[in-house]
Amino acid sequence: MAETAVALGEALLSPQQLADYLGVPLATVYRWRYESSGPRGIKVGKHVRYRRRDVEAWLEARTDPDQ
Numbered sequence: 001m002a003e004t005a006v007a008l009g010e011a012l013l014s015p016q017q018l019a020d021y022l023g024v025p026l027a028t029v030y031r032w033r034y035e036s037s038g039p040r041g042i043k044v045g046k047h048v049r050y051r052r053r054d055v056e057a058w059l060e061a062r063t064d065p066d067q
Contacts, residue, residue, distance in 0.1 A: 012042065012049035021055070 018039070019026040032038025033048065039058040041048040 010052060012044070012051060013055065015048060015050075018050050018055065 013021065015029045015033075016026055019029045022029075029038060033041060039050050039055045041050055
């Protein structure tokens with residue numbers, strides 16, 4: 001039996017949920033995807049979803065060390 005992200009306790013974020021979480025416009029999320037500069041996305045059928053842990057890792061990698 002295949003395990004899903006939800007079954008593992010990790011819901012996947014839609015692009016809109018990611019934009020809301022980060023407080024950026026949805027267009028920014030789509031631009032990041034196009035430029036391959038945002039969090040790693042996962043294709044689920046024709047949809048893109050994001051793991052929260054990938055988003056957190058992406059944010060951590062961009063944390064300003066001087067702050």
